[in-house]
Amino acid sequence: MLADRDPRRGAGAAQGTMVPVTAPAASAPQAGDVLELTVGEAVHGGWCVSRQDDTGQAVFVRHALPGERVRATVTQLTARFARAEATEILQAAADRVVPPCRYARPGGCGGCDWQHASLPAQRRLKAAVIRQQLQRIAGIDTTVVVAALDGGDDGLGWRTVVSFAVDQRGAAGLRRHRSHEIVPVDRCLIAHELVTSAGVTGQAWPGAQSVEVSVVPQTGEVGVLVTGRPAGMPEVAADSVQIAGSGPGRSLMRGRGHLTQRAAGRDWRVNLGGFWQVHPAAADTLARDVLAALDPQPGEHALDVYCGAGLFAGVLAQAVGPAGTVLAVERDAAAARDARHNLRDWPWVRVRRGDAAAVLAGTDLRGVSLVVLDPPRAGVARPVIDALGTGPRRIAYVSCDPATLARDLRLLLDGGWELTGLRGYDAFPMTHHVECLATLSRRASASAMTSRSPAGREALRGSGFAMDPPIANPLPRPSSADPGRRSL
Numbered sequence: 001m002l003a004d005r006d007p008r009r010g011a012g013a014a015q016g017t018m019v020p021v022t023a024p025a026a027s028a029p030q031a032g033d034v035l036e037l038t039v040g041e042a043v044h045g046g047w048c049v050s051r052q053d054d055t056g057q058a059v060f061v062r063h064a065l066p067g068e069r070v071r072a073t074v075t076q077l078t079a080r081f082a083r084a085e086a087t088e089i090l091q092a093a094a095d096r097v098v099p100p101c102r103y104a105r106p107g108g109c110g111g112c113d114w115q116h117a118s119l120p121a122q123r124r125l126k127a128a129v130i131r132q133q134l135q136r137i138a139g140i141d142t143t144v145v146v147a148a149l150d151g152g153d154d155g156l157g158w159r160t161v162v163s164f165a166v167d168q169r170g171a172a173g174l175r176r177h178r179s180h181e182i183v184p185v186d187r188c189l190i191a192h193e194l195v196t197s198a199g200v201t202g203q204a205w206p207g208a209q210s211v212e213v214s215v216v217p218q219t220g221e222v223g224v225l226v227t228g229r230p231a232g233m234p235e236v237a238a239d240s241v242q243i244a245g246s247g248p249g250r251s252l253m254r255g256r257g258h259l260t261q262r263a264a265g266r267d268w269r270v271n272l273g274g275f276w277q278v279h280p281a282a283a284d285t286l287a288r289d290v291l292a293a294l295d296p297q298p299g300e301h302a303l304d305v306y307c308g309a310g311l312f313a314g315v316l317a318q319a320v321g322p323a324g325t326v327l328a329v330e331r332d333a334a335a336a337r338d339a340r341h342n343l344r345d346w347p348w349v350r351v352r353r354g355d356a357a358a359v360l361a362g363t364d365l366r367g368v369s370l371v372v373l374d375p376p377r378a379g380v381a382r383p384v385i386d387a388l389g390t391g392p393r394r395i396a397y398v399s400c401d402p403a404t405l406a407r408d409l410r411l412l413l414d415g416g417w418e419l420t421g422l423r424g425y426d427a428f429p430m431t432h433h434v435e436c437l438a439t440l441s442r443r444a445s446a447s448a449m450t451s452r453s454p455a456g457r458e459a460l461r462g463s464g465f466a467m468d469p470p471i472a473n474p475l476p477r478p479s480s481a482d483p484g485r486r487s488l
């Protein structure tokens, strides 16, 4: 715990760090130099961008907030910009708070990016970054709200999956920012208390590479997945323990090797290491809002691409009923098995295991009217977008990366779609990560409020998706030199 509780002072300042400004005037900075900077806007990745006073060189600064005057230590240089960490806060922003976690500081754990900002400020920063990415990459000018999820009062204790890295001595910790170095931690404050009580930290894991803890808050179930070749297995408070070595198989040490997650009023089997939303309220919220956005009707044909354990396919299956169909596509074999198990009550659902682009290339999509896209961070493969054409009437695109979302929205807009709803969710408090749900309708559709049932229209209004008129409002197309395309 920091001794200095003044919320307006940063971690470096709170520790009394006084660093001389060592960068020579009007020269390119070197790693280790300390620069005095006025901090500009937040950008994707948990940075704020700044310009060196004398050279004008771009400096991406962590642990800072827009509008602050800071001293920042340069950590890395590229040909075009520098990266730095704010080690002393000379003029603090009104949104600055003392980070609750002692590891969230310059040189500390790289997991949290915005612990030094109040939660409302974190959400405003995330909304600004989404807006900026859509403007710069997609040429779309729109505002977006990032909403808190249920249970997010202090932004702590929410994370239901934590992957601890193991150092050469066998200590479990978390990685430094942009580094393979591991910071030993006794506990992670954003982790759910069940993760902490599993007892992974503070134990020796020689030979292991990582130890991932996943938990189910509703039932208290805990799973531990160890990768590498652990020399022994410390005692952990877990229902399931599994080892994934270098080969394809896994050794089950205890329990069933999967968790039973609960969302949308049902149980979902998810293998250890399989994808499930990590905020306890996210799966329920997204299932509800995807349904409201698509407004499925009995007899419709739906596609759930990147389906994981089948959450969206399941809620769609119930809505379209036996007169409709759902095709769910998933590349990972274990996830596809989970999806088949989870969706077995609805024979009108088919799960196809394979790469989304390859599966869709060999599938007749005529008649498909509803699509869910929930890709990994890399976004939707272009052949998937091309395969969809403009046959469906609506797409719900769930994204955990505003940059790839923006790239894909540009492709979809160019391909005849319009953006009719966009919403952000603070599904990862304290970090720069944010979840988005974008709704698209075929451009020929009469209005964004095309729901055919009064109940569906009501649900759309209630969920904040009533965005009439459409927000396909292209700005001039960004050039390839646009800084929004820079990958940090």
Ligand SMILES: C[S@@+](CC[C@H](N)C(=O)[O-])C[C@H]1O[C@@H](n2cnc3c(N)ncnc32)[C@H](O)[C@@H]1O
Pocket (backbone or CB within 6 Å): 275, 276, 277, 305, 306, 307, 308, 309, 310, 311, 312, 329, 330, 331, 332, 335, 354, 355, 356, 357, 374, 375, 376
């Ligand atoms: C963000 S998760 C979404 C899972 C699910 N929709 C949910 O909400 O639980 C993305 C899923 O896409 C799968 N995936 C990644 N690349 C894929 C590809 N090229 N083709 C098909 N599935 C892929 C991953 O295995 C993962 O299950």
